[in-house]
Amino acid sequence: MKATKLTALxxxxxxxxxxxxxxxxxxxxxxxxxxxxxAGFHDEDNVDMDDGFLNRRARLGVGGDLDExxxxxxxxxxxxxxxSAADFRLRRSLDVGRITLGQxxxxxxxxxxxxxxxxxxxxxxxxxxxxPDSRRMGVFYDVSEGMFTFQSALYGRAIGDDxxxxxxxxxxxxxxxxxxxxxxxxxxxGVSAAYEDFDSDSDYRTLGFSDRPxxxxxxxxxxxxGDIDADSTTxxxxxxxxxxxxxxxxxxxxxxxxxxxxxxxxSFDGYHAQVSYVLTGESRSYGSGGFGGISPxxxxxxxxxxxxxxxxxxNDRDIQGGEQDSVTLALNYYHxxxxxxxxxxxxxxxxxxxxxxxxxxGETDEDSPVTFLARMQYNF
Numbered sequence: 001m002k003a004t005k006l007t008a009l010x011x012x013x014x015x016x017x018x019x020x021x022x023x024x025x026x027x028x029x030x031x032x033x034x035x036x037x038x039a040g041f042h043d044e045d046n047v048d049m050d051d052g053f054l055n056r057r058a059r060l061g062v063g064g065d066l067d068e069x070x071x072x073x074x075x076x077x078x079x080x081x082x083x084s085a086a087d088f089r090l091r092r093s094l095d096v097g098r099i100t101l102g103q104x105x106x107x108x109x110x111x112x113x114x115x116x117x118x119x120x121x122x123x124x125x126x127x128x129x130x131x132p133d134s135r136r137m138g139v140f141y142d143v144s145e146g147m148f149t150f151q152s153a154l155y156g157r158a159i160g161d162d163x164x165x166x167x168x169x170x171x172x173x174x175x176x177x178x179x180x181x182x183x184x185x186x187x188x189x190g191v192s193a194a195y196e197d198f199d200s201d202s203d204y205r206t207l208g209f210s211d212r213p214x215x216x217x218x219x220x221x222x223x224x225x226g227d228i229d230a231d232s233t234t235x236x237x238x239x240x241x242x243x244x245x246x247x248x249x250x251x252x253x254x255x256x257x258x259x260x261x262x263x264x265x266x267s268f269d270g271y272h273a274q275v276s277y278v279l280t281g282e283s284r285s286y287g288s289g290g291f292g293g294i295s296p297x298x299x300x301x302x303x304x305x306x307x308x309x310x311x312x313x314x315n316d317r318d319i320q321g322g323e324q325d326s327v328t329l330a331l332n333y334y335h336x337x338x339x340x341x342x343x344x345x346x347x348x349x350x351x352x353x354x355x356x357x358x359x360x361x362g363e364t365d366e367d368s369p370v371t372f373l374a375r376m377q378y379n380f
Contacts, residue, residue, distance in 0.1 A: 029064040032075065034117055034379035040217025043370040047359045050219035055080045056375070057116060061087070069093050085159040086135065097143030097150075103159050104140060107151035107174040108132040108192040110239045110290065111252060111272070117379045118284075118293040120250075120276050121330050122344045123214045125310040126223075127270030130209050131235055131254040133194065134158075136170070142288075149176040149289030157204065165202025171195055176239070176289035183244070186286055190239030197232045205230050205261065209268060209314055210355070213348040214326050215371045222348070222367055223314050223322035224355040225268070229261040243286055246278035250291075266319050270312035276330075279303040295337040302334040315352055322353025322365070339378050346371040 036057040042049040061075030070093075075086040089102030105113055109132040111124050123129070138155030151174045156167040172194035179187050198205035210224035237254040255269040276284070278294060280302045285292030296302035308328045314321025327347045334340050350356055350367045357365040 026068075027064060027066045029062055031060075031062050032073075032380060033060045034058075034377070036116065036375055036377045038122065038217055039374045040215050041372045042215070042218060043372075045368045046364050047220055047222065047356060047367045047369070049215075049369060049371075050217055052217060054217045056216055059086055066090075088159060096145075097141055100140040100142070103135050103137045106133040106136050106153050106155060106170070106172050106194060107140070107142070108172055108194050108235065109237050109252060109254065110188070110190060110241060110250065114291045115293075117377065118291055120274060120304070120306045120332070121214075121308055121328055122342050122373050122375045123212075123216065125252075125270075125272035125274075125308060126211045126214055126312045126324055126326060127254045127272055127310060128252065129211045130270065130312060130314075131256050131268075132192075132237065133170070133172075133196075138170075144288040147178050147180070149178070150174070151289070161204075163203035165204060166199040168196050168198045168202070168204045170197070174289075178286070178289060184283070186243040188239065188241035188243075188286070188289070190241075190289065191237070192239070193234075193236040195232065195234050198230055200231070200261070207233070207258070209256070209321065211312070211324075213324070213350070213369060213371060214310070214328065214346050215373050217373070218369075218371065220359060222350045222356055222359075223312060223324045223353055225314050225319050225321035226354070228258055228266070228319070230258050231261050232259045233257065234259075241291075243284060245283050246281050247275070248277075248284050248291075249273075249275045264317055266316040268312075268314050268316060268321070270310065272308060272310035274306060274308035276304055276306035279305065282334075293337060294334050296334050301336070304330075304332040304334070306330040306332070320352060320354040320365075322355055323351050324353075325349045338380060340375075342373075342375040342377065344371070344373040346373060 038054045038056045041051045058078040063073035065071045072090050073087045077084050089104045091100040109128050111128040112132040136155035140153045142151040153172045155170045174192035176190040207228045207230045210221040234257045239252050241250040251273040253271040257267045282302045310326045312324045329345045331343045353365050356367045
């Protein structure tokens with residue numbers, strides 16, 4: 001409740017200031033938001049899944065420049081799962097790089113760091129949902145010079161994550177080289193790592209790794225480790241991407257090692273690979289170590305086709321979280337840079353999953369549903 005009130009007050013204050021921004025050059029304020037409406041229908045196998053519509057994201061906020069050096073962003077999500085804070089941060093430009101204070105994304109994973117407005121598929125690949133942390137409170141530094149990008153973070157908990165005990169302390173870093181190969185070609189090579197330590201008397205040390213079958217409307221998680229008592233986690237990731245005009249490809253590997261309080265350490269890993277092609281000739285934008293969106297060049301909009309394969313293994317030692325393989329085919333239509341319609345068909349195969357066993361009353365630990373997913377998205 002405290003987080004909800006703080007979020008609402010932050011948005012209201014920012015929107016109120018936006019009304020007086022025209023009186024001076026600084027500060028400058030600009031409203032921002034996004035609306036993602038999903039519809040999902042499932043050809044079920046062994047596990048019952050939900051069909052229907054979902055308000056996936058409904059974000060509203062404000063951002064802008066406070067002066068020549070400082071900028072800010074306040075943004076909250078009013079989706080069906082309740083009000084939550086997204087970016088709540090101040091950022092200052094330095095002679096070399098920028099420093100950010102507040103809540104923003106931990107620098108790990110190309111797919112994770114790509115805005116949900118610009119990801120090629122309706123949901124991120126399962127390994128990117130499970131391993132990299134999303135947004136946390138902390139101090140962040142980033143710099144981009146030429147083809148090189150470096151990002152780092154010292155972070156704690158997320159806004160609204162009010163477990164008992166001392167908050168965790170994490171440190172993360174990401175390095176990207178993106179040489180231009182000529183003829184509009186760009187190669188992306190990235191590596192990232194993160195370490196997080198948990199206090200022995202804190203409830204924050206109880207972790208769990210799980211995900212839905214790359215479909216939020218499904219309402220179930222087919223792979224899950226359950227609760228794990230952790231002393232620390234160590235994560236690392238490898239990134240590879242390539243852009244050549246309307247063609248782009250992306251591949252990532254992620255791993256998390258969990259130092260357990262009781263029992264042997266466990267390790268989980270996963271990867272994904274995807275390709276996309278814009279039929280109308282446009283190219284995915286790219287800069288500062290990450291992907292942007294697609295802006296249609298003609299009056300008829302832009303059409304994109306894509307395919308992805310992802311694999312996640314949550315089985316190790318006494319943990320039977322399950323293995324999940326997914327193949328996704330996508331068709332996207334960009335009416336403009338702000339309005340997009342998406343369609344995905346997802347073929348999922350799960351095996352050796354304790355979560356599936358629990359959902360089926362012990363009848364089986366395997367499941368192979370097919371999902372039909374659609375999204376209407378608008379952002380400003």
